[in-house]
Amino acid sequence: MLIKIFIFIVALYFGYRLVKALARKKLRSLFGAPRPEIKKENKLVPCTVCGTWVKEEESLKKGGKLYCSQACRQRGQG
Numbered sequence: 001m002l003i004k005i006f007i008f009i010v011a012l013y014f015g016y017r018l019v020k021a022l023a024r025k026k027l028r029s030l031f032g033a034p035r036p037e038i039k040k041e042n043k044l045v046p047c048t049v050c051g052t053w054v055k056e057e058e059s060l061k062k063g064g065k066l067y068c069s070q071a072c073r074q075r076g077q078g
């Protein structure tokens, strides 16, 4: 009787490990796969204050407006 319980626990343990390993593999394929089609665009946006075109990723965003620099951001707020 005891041996059956023991086997059951061992089976459960290995089943758990297997599921965990599979889940990790699946997650990795879902999120870890490289996505070559996504290339970050260097979109240009105009500064709200001086009108200078800057890359969106380098611009400063505040209150839905874009600024080219800290100085412009301060001017834009004042």
Ligand SMILES: [Zn+2]
Residues within 6 Å of the ligand: 047, 048, 049, 050, 051, 052, 067, 068, 069, 072
């Ligand atoms: Zn500016």
